[in-house]
Amino acid sequence: MDADATPRTPLAYRNASFLDSDDARPLRILSEYLQPLQAFRRERVCGTIVFFGSARIAPNGALARYYAEARELARLVTLWSAGLSPEVCHCVVCTGGGGGIMEAANRGAADAGGKSIGLNIGLPHEQQPNPYITPSLAFEFRYFFMRKLWFAHLARALVVFPGGFGTLDELTEVLTLMQTEKLGRRIPIVMYGTSYWNEVIDFKALVRHETIDRADLDLFAYADDPATALALMQRGIAPCAPTGLPELAPSRFTV
Numbered sequence: 001m002d003a004d005a006t007p008r009t010p011l012a013y014r015n016a017s018f019l020d021s022d023d024a025r026p027l028r029i030l031s032e033y034l035q036p037l038q039a040f041r042r043e044r045v046c047g048t049i050v051f052f053g054s055a056r057i058a059p060n061g062a063l064a065r066y067y068a069e070a071r072e073l074a075r076l077v078t079l080w081s082a083g084l085s086p087e088v089c090h091c092v093v094c095t096g097g098g099g100g101i102m103e104a105a106n107r108g109a110a111d112a113g114g115k116s117i118g119l120n121i122g123l124p125h126e127q128q129p130n131p132y133i134t135p136s137l138a139f140e141f142r143y144f145f146m147r148k149l150w151f152a153h154l155a156r157a158l159v160v161f162p163g164g165f166g167t168l169d170e171l172t173e174v175l176t177l178m179q180t181e182k183l184g185r186r187i188p189i190v191m192y193g194t195s196y197w198n199e200v201i202d203f204k205a206l207v208r209h210e211t212i213d214r215a216d217l218d219l220f221a222y223a224d225d226p227a228t229a230l231a232l233m234q235r236g237i238a239p240c241a242p243t244g245l246p247e248l249a250p251s252r253f254t255v
Contacts, residue, residue, distance in 0.1 A: 032146035036119075036139055040154070043136060047240065048094035048117060048154045049077050049233065052170045053101025053161030053192075055127065066161050066193060067104045073159065073192075073226040074108025074116070080230065082114060088239045091156050092117055096147075096170075097138065098127040101161045106132035119147050148173055152183065156240075157233040159190040159223075162197075178219050179212075188236025189220040190229045197222065 018024055039045075051070060059067045074093045081091045093109040095102035097118030109116035110132045118133030121141040129138055141147040152174060160171050177183045191197045206212040223229035 029143060029146060032141055032143055033149070036150050039137060039139070043115070043134075045092050045117070045137070045154065046089040047091045047156040049074075049081075049091045050094045050151055050155045050158045051101060051105035051161065052096070052158065052163060052167050053105075054163035054167060055096075055098040055100040055102060056164070057100040057104075057162065059104075063162060066101065069192070069226055070101045070104035070161050071108035071111065073229050074105040075112045076108075076226055076230050077233070078109045078112035078114035078116075080234070082112070089156070091237070092137075094119065094151070094154070095133075096120065096166075097129045097133060099130055101163065103130035103132060106130055119150055121147050152177060155187055156237045157188045157190070159192055159229055159233070160197075161192045162200075168201075175216075175219055179216055185238065186236070188233050190232050191220050191222050192224070192229055194222040194224050 012018055013027075019027065051074065053066065053070060054063075057063045057067050061067075077091065077093060084090055092115060093105050094117040095105045097106075097120030102118070106116045106118060107130070115134035115137060116132070117137040117139075118129050119139050119141060120127060120129045121144065129140075139150075148170070151170065155174075158174055160167060171189075174187075174189065178186065178189070203212075203217055207214050207217065221232050223232055
């Protein structure tokens with residue numbers, strides 16, 4: 001560049017300092033919708049089976065059975081989906097992308113030779129994506145609410161393994177969407193680990209205190225082994241056409 005030449009001002013969408021600013025927050029939010037949308041269209045993902053559960057459950061820890069069973073369930077789900085007619089939507093395992101139950105589910109899908117999704121998010125403890133996610137379906141989120149949108153948008157079923165605050169947050173988010181009919185379809189929700197969930201949440205107490213209706217207890221079912229969980233999901237998933245192309249706007253939501 002000539003010494004007297006004026007440096008060229010970068011285009012706004014290539015200006016890193018602007019894109020990281022408060023004023024560009026809407027662009028960052030929109031990017032976390034459009035990037036996964038593009039990938040799901042490219043990979044022809046039309047539906048997901050979402051696995052929630054603790055990142056702290058290790059294959060050799062106190063709750064190790066849940067790691068092994070999440071892995072096996074994801075394997076069974078992937079094999080079942082692969083065997084479906086080409087005229088219906090094939091479901092892909094989807095997790096939060098981290099360790100523990102998330103790693104187990106992505107790993108189980110890989111065991112079956114299938115692809116799986118990881119919706120990772122940066123956390124203070126630096127959650128890292130697990131190595132079993134399909135590389136073309138690995139995403140990094142900044143905003144929890146955009147990550148939650150993608151959990152719900154394509155979900156055909158949800159299985160919830162033992163977990164802590166994050167798992168409870170994700171579970172109640174979907175239960176609220178179902179209860180208030182903000183999803184355009186009913187999806188089966190499987191609470192995996194009856195004794196754990198009955199100890200952690202007394203749903204019947206909410207009925208006794210009249211803060212939920214008794215009919216709300218029908219929004220979910222319990223399972224304690226992979227075969228039962230798979231059967232519950234299979235019975236609750238309504239067939240849909242395999243468009244493979246998520247719509248530009250999340251029309252499955254009523255808002």
